[in-house]
Amino acid sequence: MTSELFFQLLINGLLIGMLYVLIVLGLDIIIRVCNILNFAHGHIYTLGAYVYWFAYVSLGLHPLLSLFLTLSLIALFGVVTYLGIFNALQNRFTPYVSFSHRMLYSAMLSVGLMMILARGIILIFGGEERGAHSIFPQLITISNVRLPVEKLIITLVSWLAMAGLFFFIYKTKMGRALRSVSSDREMSAMLGVNTTWISLVGYTLGVIFAGLAGAMVVHVYAVSSEMGSTMIFISFVVMMIGGIGSYKGTILGGIIVGQMMSFGFQFLGGLNYLAIWVLFMMVIIFRPGGLLGEALD
């Protein structure tokens, strides 16, 4: 293996990893704040990609305007689904309901949502693969390692979104409420935190992150209606390898899995998914809480 190939694969892996990190951060917020194992997350990512594609290609809007449109539509979708579906479930749980019961019922609901979304996307946008021209087709070449400007900008936007999220969670008042609800729901309700409102905010925030990842992927990869279903398993793996609730761990997990996708596809071909699943098993058997997280009940 030449050093150029090595660095090329490394860079590609980092770029894929950033995408995973963005999606999984959303999944992480949803599972921590609302106790929802969101199976629909992958399809929300697909929805974001299609909405962005529709705004950018079919309507011919400016990329920033279409990004804004996508994010606001996805946020609206999140608000409607949370209030219409998940909120009913949250209100039914007493404090004694265990985490696995909450997860099971919310997983059921999100499976229903996933079925609706998967077919709805095909009905509205058609089943064909879609794509868009890249906005920045330039390449930066550093000693034979090619860096597409497009992917660099995607990485930059991901870092900005992450920085914004961390600022929101750790530095604002609502972020503090978000963290308190995620650590103890009943106690924070007793202390005057409006848990339903905070859960709504958390769910919408998580969904927006999936939508952002979907919108950015349009310029790089082909968009298909199937891409959400493979993404959802990979994002569960990333979430567990890093550790649920550990944002640092999510970034670490995203980078590891991204590298495995990139190097694995080069050297193992189709077996790279198997390698990722086996790595997941190994990590969870020896460290059930993930690399940087703590084990949940």
Added chain:
Amino acid sequence: MTNKRLGKVIITILGLIILLLLPLVVKNPYWQHLFIMGLVNSVLGMTFSMIFCCAGMVNLGIGAFFAIGAYASTMLVIMGNWSFWLALPLAVIITGIIALAFGFVSIRNPGVPFVLMTIIFAEIVTQMTGQIQLFGGWGGFIMIPRPDSIGPIEFKTKLPYYYLILSLFLLIVLFLKGIYTSRIGRAWKAISLSPHLAETIGINVYRYRVLAFVIASSAAGLVGSFYAHYSQTIAPASFSGFFSILVQLYPILGGINFYILGPTLGAGIMTFIPEYLRITKEIEPIITGLLLLAIIIFFPGGILGSLINFPHLRLTVISNRLKEIRAWLSIIKSR
């Protein structure tokens, strides 16, 4: 008490008679195929509700053990030239051993890690059977031989298959019924109420959980072996993680607290309703999904749970939901 017992006996006998006479009354082969698939799905649902109710764990990897049973039996019959009647029990044993090995390492963390490990295990089985040529590759196996005929009974039409799966179904039901009322079943009940409390009164929670997992997975392997020889084709793509996700719908729909009747009812409904919706082929998953959402939100105990609590089932639940949504909309408006 005696009245309740009498009612149970009458319902059981009626159900048995209906199940026995069903394919004789309905002669359409397509409908008979649906009955067979309904019984297969209800056994899978039972395995889910068994692990959920007895061990308090959520197993989303039932498809993996279904696939292992199917592949084990197929490979024994095709490569080893075994008879189906010998391959069936051996497939169950192979599935049980794999389940024991998997449960041994995974049940140490019965919460969220277990859920995701099982679903990823289903994906591992799919990828392995697809990528490794020994297991048939992504094309899977076709032309799997039918079961050998026993005396005059030949497996040419759907009817013998129906009675075969019905007898397997009844076998599993009797076995589960027996084990639920035994000492083991009482231990499971204690664990489902509170694992920590069960541990303090001397129940080895880990061992009983592994036992539940192995029994349930072996039952899935049993119907998997039947399914391979019934449909005569198996492909890895049909056992992916999404198949396992759909299995959990059956017990929840029927009522998760009814170990045997709930999954059967749920599987019957979920097998037949999508077929009816084939008329509206395009939006069929949408209607199924909406139905699922409505049942979980408005009838939390499943169909059976809601029927039993029928006098308490108030229509005000729906109006309360509407009121809640309206209140929330006003709060959002004011912000």
